[in-house]
Amino acid sequence: MNALDTVLYTGRTRTVGGREGHARSDDGRLDVALSPPGSRRPGTNPEQLFAAGWSACFEGAMGIAARKLRIELPAGTAIDAEVDLGMVGEDYQLQARLHIALPGLEASQAQAVIDEAHRTCPYSRLSRGNIDVRIRLAR
Numbered sequence: 001m002n003a004l005d006t007v008l009y010t011g012r013t014r015t016v017g018g019r020e021g022h023a024r025s026d027d028g029r030l031d032v033a034l035s036p037p038g039s040r041r042p043g044t045n046p047e048q049l050f051a052a053g054w055s056a057c058f059e060g061a062m063g064i065a066a067r068k069l070r071i072e073l074p075a076g077t078a079i080d081a082e083v084d085l086g087m088v089g090e091d092y093q094l095q096a097r098l099h100i101a102l103p104g105l106e107a108s109q110a111q112a113v114i115d116e117a118h119r120t121c122p123y124s125r126l127s128r129g130n131i132d133v134r135i136r137l138a139r
Helices: 046-069 107-120 122-127
Strands: 013-016 022-025 031-033 078-088 091-101 132-138
Touching (some): 046 091
Parallel strands (some): 091 132
Antiparallel strands (some): 022 031
């Protein structure tokens, strides 16, 4: 794996207490209670945070891809992300699905944008070959 040529941004957080704790960014813009998935305790969990981060990053990558392909993203562009936590044998594993809405774009244009975004999105690159990922154009 290659080291970065240029660091554009560094996100810094401190988490105390794991899945039943608290996470806060160094600038205070992220300040969340954490709770295990399915619990009734207030707070979010790593799977929700990963789904939100990936979908936000992927939509940004779609914007870059669309400009490169000279396609305008529609106003209703949205991504519904699902991240599952499960087991493979005795090991914990994630899998993910991105359902992408690009209303009004022809299917071939939409798929070209999605494919290019999936190629370049840092979260997609992080997950590639490591977890099962399904990306679907919602119609």
